[in-house]
Amino acid sequence: MDTYYIDGKFVSEDEATLSVKDITVLRGFGVFDFLITYNRRPFRLEKHVARLENSARHIGLELNHSKKEICDIVMQTIEKNPDHKEENIRIVYTGGISSDGVTPQGNGILMVMATPKHELPEWWYTKGTKIITVDMERFIPEAKSSNYLSAVFAQQKARSLGAVEAIYKDKDNRLLEGTTTNLFAFKGTTLITPPSGILSGVTRDAVLELLEKKYDIVLDFIPQTDLAGMDEMFITASNKEIVPVIQVDDTLIADGKPGKKTLALMADWKAYTTAYGLGKAD
Ligand SMILES: Cc1ncc(COP(=O)(O)O)c(C=O)c1O
Structure with a gap:
C-alpha cells in the first residue's frame, strides 16, 4: 500500500480522502504537477515546484506552503515509500472549500502522492x-x-x-x-x-x-x-x-x-x- 501526504498527515492510500465540497471536485479549480525519480532522486524537484507555483499564479490560486516546504514534503513522501524502486510523484494543490461553491477562499489542500513508476511499452x-x-x-x-x-x-x-x-x-x-x-x-x-x-x-x-x-x-x-x-x-x-x-x-x-x-x-x-x-x- 502506498503512503500519501494529505493536508498535513501521511496516510495509507486507502485512507486518503478529500472533501466533496472542495472546488477542485466541484469546478475543476486546482493545480498539480508531476515528476519522476532517478535512483530515487526526484528529477528537478525545485523546477516542478516552481512550475506548480506558476500554475497557481496563473489561475489565481493562493498557496499556503513555501517552495521549500513543498520540496521537503515531497522528499519525506519518497522516504515513506521505501519499497518503490522508482517513483511517479503527483503534487496536487486543491482549490479548497468555498462558501458559495465557486469563490476560492485560500484554504486549499496540499497532497503528494507517490506511486511506483511503471515502464512504458x-x-x-x-x-x-x-x-x-x-x-x-x-x-x-x-x-x-x-x-x-x-x-x-x-x-x-x-x-x-x-x-x-x-x-x-x-x-x-x-x-x-x-x-x-x-x-x-x-x-x-x-x-x-x-x-x-x-x-x-x-x-x-x-x-x-x-x-x-x-x-x-x-x-x-x-x-x-x-x-x-x-x-x-x-x-x-x-x-x-x-x-x-x-x-x-x-x-x-x-x-x-x-x-x-x-x-x-x-x-x-x-x-x-x-x-x-x-x-x-x-
Ligand atoms: C500539457 C502538457 N505539456 C507538456 C508536458 C510535459 O511536461 P514535463 O516535461 O514537465 O513532464 C505535460 C506534462 O504532463 C503537460 O501536461
Whole structure:
C-alpha cells in the first residue's frame, strides 16, 4: 500500500480522502504537477515546484506552503515509500472549500502522492509512435491546472486511431504540444519546438540544455503543412522521457523510422539521467 501526504498527515492510500465540497471536485479549480525519480532522486524537484507555483499564479490560486516546504514534503513522501524502486510523484494543490461553491477562499489542500513508476511499452522507443493532431487548445496553457478535459477527450481520440498522443493545434493549423507532452522536430540540423501556447515542460528545458551546443535551436510553431518536410520528430514528458514519432495523422515522418538524432538524444538522456540519479549532474 502506498503512503500519501494529505493536508498535513501521511496516510495509507486507502485512507486518503478529500472533501466533496472542495472546488477542485466541484469546478475543476486546482493545480498539480508531476515528476519522476532517478535512483530515487526526484528529477528537478525545485523546477516542478516552481512550475506548480506558476500554475497557481496563473489561475489565481493562493498557496499556503513555501517552495521549500513543498520540496521537503515531497522528499519525506519518497522516504515513506521505501519499497518503490522508482517513483511517479503527483503534487496536487486543491482549490479548497468555498462558501458559495465557486469563490476560492485560500484554504486549499496540499497532497503528494507517490506511486511506483511503471515502464512504458518498449516498442514506443524502438519502432517509434504515431500521434494525431486535434483542433483544440488548452485554457491557460501555461498552467498545469486540474482541468484536463481537453486531454481526456483528445487522448480517447488518439487511442481510437492507434496513436499514443494527440497534439493540440491552433486556429492557424500550427502544432503546439501534446495532451501531456511537448513537441520537437528536426529539419536538417535545426531543432524546432513551439515557443508559446504550451506548458513549459521540465523535460523540454532539459532537452534544450542538452542540445543547445549540438544543433541550431529555433523556437517556432510547426505548421501542419510543413510536417512532410520534417526529418525527425519526437515528444517529451517526465514519465515518457523522449519518444520518437514516425507518423502524424496520415503523414509519415521521413522514412517512418526513429531518426538518428532522436536516437542519439535518447542515449544522451539515459547517460544524463543516470548521472543525475547518482548526484553527478543537476
Ligand atoms: C500539457 C502538457 N505539456 C507538456 C508536458 C510535459 O511536461 P514535463 O516535461 O514537465 O513532464 C505535460 C506534462 O504532463 C503537460 O501536461
